[in-house]
Amino acid sequence: MRAQRFGATALRQASGMLQTNTERTASQIVRARLSPHRVASLSSSSIRSLHSQPAKRNGVASNPQGEASNPAMAFPCLDALETRSATLEARSLSTGPEPAYTTGATEVFRCTKPLLLDWGGVLPEFDVAYETWGKMNADKSNVIILHTGLSASSHAHSTESNPQPGWWEKFIGPGGCLDTDKYFVICTNVLGGCFGSTGPSSIDPADGQRYATRFPILTLEDMVRAQFRLLDGLEVKKLYASVGSSMGGMQSLAAGALIAMRHTQRQVLMMDPNWNRGFYYGKVPPHAGMKLAREIATVTYRSGPEWEQRFGRRRADSSKPPALCPDFLIETYLDHAGEKFCLTYDPNSLLYVSKAMDLFDLGRETQSAAAVRRAERAQQIESGASPAQPEASCSLTLPDSPYLEQPDAKIVDTTTMPIEVASRPPDDLIAGLAPLRDIPTLVMGVASDILFPAWQQREVADSLRIGGNMKVSHVELSEEQSMFGHDTFLLDLKNVGGSVRNFLG
Numbered sequence: 001m002r003a004q005r006f007g008a009t010a011l012r013q014a015s016g017m018l019q020t021n022t023e024r025t026a027s028q029i030v031r032a033r034l035s036p037h038r039v040a041s042l043s044s045s046s047i048r049s050l051h052s053q054p055a056k057r058n059g060v061a062s063n064p065q066g067e068a069s070n071p072a073m074a075f076p077c078l079d080a081l082e083t084r085s086a087t088l089e090a091r092s093l094s095t096g097p098e099p100a101y102t103t104g105a106t107e108v109f110r111c112t113k114p115l116l117l118d119w120g121g122v123l124p125e126f127d128v129a130y131e132t133w134g135k136m137n138a139d140k141s142n143v144i145i146l147h148t149g150l151s152a153s154s155h156a157h158s159t160e161s162n163p164q165p166g167w168w169e170k171f172i173g174p175g176g177c178l179d180t181d182k183y184f185v186i187c188t189n190v191l192g193g194c195f196g197s198t199g200p201s202s203i204d205p206a207d208g209q210r211y212a213t214r215f216p217i218l219t220l221e222d223m224v225r226a227q228f229r230l231l232d233g234l235e236v237k238k239l240y241a242s243v244g245s246s247m248g249g250m251q252s253l254a255a256g257a258l259i260a261m262r263h264t265q266r267q268v269l270m271m272d273p274n275w276n277r278g279f280y281y282g283k284v285p286p287h288a289g290m291k292l293a294r295e296i297a298t299v300t301y302r303s304g305p306e307w308e309q310r311f312g313r314r315r316a317d318s319s320k321p322p323a324l325c326p327d328f329l330i331e332t333y334l335d336h337a338g339e340k341f342c343l344t345y346d347p348n349s350l351l352y353v354s355k356a357m358d359l360f361d362l363g364r365e366t367q368s369a370a371a372v373r374r375a376e377r378a379q380q381i382e383s384g385a386s387p388a389q390p391e392a393s394c395s396l397t398l399p400d401s402p403y404l405e406q407p408d409a410k411i412v413d414t415t416t417m418p419i420e421v422a423s424r425p426p427d428d429l430i431a432g433l434a435p436l437r438d439i440p441t442l443v444m445g446v447a448s449d450i451l452f453p454a455w456q457q458r459e460v461a462d463s464l465r466i467g468g469n470m471k472v473s474h475v476e477l478s479e480e481q482s483m484f485g486h487d488t489f490l491l492d493l494k495n496v497g498g499s500v501r502n503f504l505g
């Protein structure tokens with residue numbers, strides 16, 4: 001299964017710049033609480049009713065007072081969730097809606113020209129929140145667009161109006177890896193996000209209500225198209241470079257198993273009753289589902305070797321008896337990661353953006369099919385005919401008999417082929433990446449990354465080269481160089497930042 005195609009990448013055009021024509025995809029709850037005593041007496045009374053003569057069972061004398069054999073456990077982790085639900089409910093009843101998902105002041109570009117999305121949806125108008133660093137030169141030839149990971153805002157670096165450190169604080173600045181003495185760096189909050197750009201928590205101008213899950217399915221190309229509208233608005237015709245890691249790289253192949261990891265995060269979130277099919281605005285948001293989703297995600301962001309070294313099998317407090325709530329240091333770490341995140345990002349944005357990542361495929365077939373759908377929809381709208389709406393709900397219903405494995409018919413048995421033929425990337429990917437033939441490209445992979453594995457970055461570099469790109473730089477960081485897994489792009493200033501700086505020149 002192919003979904004993402006790039007991990008950490010930076011694209012630069014040698015003599016010219018990347019075209020930014022908008023029509024061109026750049027390549028790219030308060031519940032009554034049961035006290036422990038109440039739980040104990042409930043279970044012991046049920047035992048009594050089953051054994052009306054409770055003198056001795058299995059050689060163990062039963063307690064005439066009806067006490068359980070062992071005390072009930074305490075669940076501070078569940079108490080904390082219930083307390084948060086109660087606080088949120090009280091707040092939503094008094095002061096209004098869910099947490100404000102904002103990371104501070106940004107510029108906002110408003111586009112009033114409708115945006116047709118790859119899967120048939122339409123946004124009649126939309127906002128793109130963005131921040132910039134450095135100065136645009138007179139001929140607007142020094143512009144670098146920086147793409148974010150899934151849950152990041154446009155705040156990659158501190159600004160005068162928002163002095164909080166950004167997510168790439170150390171990588172951007174005068175003389176830095178993205179050198180603001182030379183370049184004008186723009187970072188946007190993605191379409192579908194919740195930090196100022198239009199997303200599920202935004203108001204649908206058609207009826208004045210929040211989109212919630214009436215927000216259309218998105219693709220990464222839709223996000224890029226929205227960014228290009230911003231560039232049009234700034235009259236930037238060409239980019240000096242496009243830089244991004246992780247989802248921002250939009251350039252990684254996802255193995256089926258990793259799509260499954262994002263699926264699990266979405267399902268955990270959607271199973272939280274507070275999610276309410278997406279219509280939770282003004283009510284208690286699905287914070288428990290968000291917390292669990294982030295814990296699953298965190299497992300994919302780092303690496304086993306790093307956690308072995310940092311936490312091993314050590315418990316948070318070995319003087320206390322083991323508990324079912326977070327107990328091992330790795331458990332308290334994951335719990336903390338979920339806790340920190342659960343109210344800072346809009347749950348619906350997580351669903352849409354995560355799905356867009358799974359849908360991402362730079363293979364030619366997928367790109368062509370999207371182009372055909374978009375052209376048909378544009379034609380419908382232009383002709384004034386009432387456009388056929390994309391299916392309002394998921395058309396995929398559970399079949400009478402279970403889905404069966406459907407091996408990819410295009411996958412051929414490579415066991416008898418010479419290695420160089422067997423390891424050749426799929427032709428569809430080579431063709432899909434061919435438009436980057438003349439664009440110098442840096443592809444970076446990290447051996448400890450289980451989310452966007454290093455072999456996929458090798459495949460991208462190989463595809464580019466086979467497609468005729470003579471200026472492909474491929475850097476792979478070994479486990480000795482980085483144990484930070486996927487988050488290497490956030491943490492490794494020397495290797496990641498250094499490679500980007502060298503590449504940009």
Ligand SMILES: CC(=O)SCCNC(=O)CCNC(=O)[C@H](O)C(C)(C)COP(=O)(O)OP(=O)(O)OC[C@H]1O[C@@H](n2cnc3c(N)ncnc32)[C@H](O)[C@@H]1OP(=O)(O)O
Pocket residue numbers: 148149150151245246247248301311329330331332333334336340487490491
């Ligand atoms: C898929 C995509 O497209 S992009 C995905 C990109 N990745 C992310 O979004 C990951 C987000 N992670 C972050 O933002 C991290 O904070 C990073 C990567 C910036 C920094 O990582 P690090 O410096 O290694 O911090 P680390 O992950 O250890 O977390 C430190 C926090 O954990 C806490 N902590 C550390 N160990 C434990 C433990 N055993 N138990 C409980 N808490 C712990 C620390 O006290 C600290 O708390 P604080 O953040 O409230 O101050």
